[in-house]
Amino acid sequence: MADGGTPGAPTPTGPLAGLLVADFSRILAGPYATMLLADMGAEVVKVEGPDGDDTRTWMPPVRDEVSTYYLGVNRGKRSIALDLRDEGDAAVARELAHRADILIENFKPGGMAKYGLDFDSVRAANPGIVYASISGFGSGAGRHVPGYDLMVQAISGLMSLTGDPDGPPYRAGISVFDVMAGNHATIGILAALRHRDATGHGQHVEVNLLSSALTGLVNHSSAYAAAGVVPYRMGNAHPSVFPYEPLPTADNDLIITAANDGQFRKLCEVLGIPEIADDERFARNADRTERREELRPILNERLARRGALEWFDLLTEAGVPSGPINTIDGGFAMAERFELDPIVDVGEGDRAIPSTRHPIRFSETPVSYRLPPPELDEHGDELRKWLADPRRDGNG
Numbered sequence: 001m002a003d004g005g006t007p008g009a010p011t012p013t014g015p016l017a018g019l020l021v022a023d024f025s026r027i028l029a030g031p032y033a034t035m036l037l038a039d040m041g042a043e044v045v046k047v048e049g050p051d052g053d054d055t056r057t058w059m060p061p062v063r064d065e066v067s068t069y070y071l072g073v074n075r076g077k078r079s080i081a082l083d084l085r086d087e088g089d090a091a092v093a094r095e096l097a098h099r100a101d102i103l104i105e106n107f108k109p110g111g112m113a114k115y116g117l118d119f120d121s122v123r124a125a126n127p128g129i130v131y132a133s134i135s136g137f138g139s140g141a142g143r144h145v146p147g148y149d150l151m152v153q154a155i156s157g158l159m160s161l162t163g164d165p166d167g168p169p170y171r172a173g174i175s176v177f178d179v180m181a182g183n184h185a186t187i188g189i190l191a192a193l194r195h196r197d198a199t200g201h202g203q204h205v206e207v208n209l210l211s212s213a214l215t216g217l218v219n220h221s222s223a224y225a226a227a228g229v230v231p232y233r234m235g236n237a238h239p240s241v242f243p244y245e246p247l248p249t250a251d252n253d254l255i256i257t258a259a260n261d262g263q264f265r266k267l268c269e270v271l272g273i274p275e276i277a278d279d280e281r282f283a284r285n286a287d288r289t290e291r292r293e294e295l296r297p298i299l300n301e302r303l304a305r306r307g308a309l310e311w312f313d314l315l316t317e318a319g320v321p322s323g324p325i326n327t328i329d330g331g332f333a334m335a336e337r338f339e340l341d342p343i344v345d346v347g348e349g350d351r352a353i354p355s356t357r358h359p360i361r362f363s364e365t366p367v368s369y370r371l372p373p374p375e376l377d378e379h380g381d382e383l384r385k386w387l388a389d390p391r392r393d394g395n396g
Helices: 029-039 068-072 087-099 119-125 149-156 176-199 209-216 218-227 261-271 274-278 285-290 292-303 308-318 328-337 380-388
Strands: 020-024 043-048 077-081 102-105 130-135 203-208 244-248 253-257 322-324 343-346 353-356
Touching: 020 029, 020 087, 029 043, 029 077, 029 102, 029 130, 029 176, 043 087, 068 353, 077 380, 087 119, 087 380, 102 176, 119 130, 130 176, 149 176, 149 209, 176 203, 176 209, 203 209, 209 218, 244 292, 253 308, 261 274, 261 285, 261 292, 261 308, 285 292, 308 322
Parallel strands: 020 043, 020 102, 043 077, 102 130, 130 203
Antiparallel strands: 244 253, 253 322, 343 353
16 A cells, blocks of 8 residues: 555554555445455445445344444444535545555446546556446446346346245345355455556456356356256255255254265265165266155155264264254354354454454464444544545555
């Protein structure tokens, strides 16, 4: 970063320390990406409208009267409230963009141009800018269509794959494509920074939810693109592997994913039916998948003799992938059992907020959790004062 950091900010650590991010995004995909960047040491200035990020009002649940949705994707940032329709505030925003290493926004394509904050305008004053745009459907013919995760789950085909075969389509339990697009934006930003390191030139990184969705559908997308096959919903079953679904035990269902012949043989040994692995009807994965309705009751009969957690321990010891179907608290408990330390405290003292650990561990440049999610315009005065100071070098 050109002039040594924003005022009053804790000294950043991590692999991205020294980089300044101008965050003009809101809701989920963009804020998730900028939170990851902040964890890795970048200084993130969150630019909000006068009413704040929409997710500030998405409640319940709450912690200390603050939306946990907002808390979940906004740690490590500093907030300034700017009304971009006001020329004075727009000028402050432009100054921030001109000083930044990275700008990320999720306005409708073209929406930043009216404020002089589009890529071409920012690049003219800041040639090194890595400018990331996240949209619902790209900057072409879909540019004017609003992009929300639920819409993309429907449009992409994901909902047609989710639910019981004879029931209605269902959405995924989380905004899966917002998170995926946020990850793709982060990857694109880091790649563009590598290019800037080599050439000195920034670039425009574009990510859209529908493209993230189609690549994220992986084997289903490939089935259509490569073979013209339109997949259909199969409940919890897998179209190409069996067993790869929940199976009933003496108490609760257990996920079993014997995805190759060796794992299936180990499964049969643990269940006390080693002869089934040699049965020509079930010897290969393709055979097991074709004859799943014959094989399933054989497995069910053996699994009914013990409970899910007991089978989980036995199968894990044998090297057979399996897992109990937990609620969220059980998922955190399992992470604790595996010594993953899933919850971290962000900030210090009375402002400390429990949050979910960053997913990446670095051996040399560990992530840090310096700042709790900011209150609206919490850092506005000091940031305005800093941006009004002409002493800077620029990134160009």
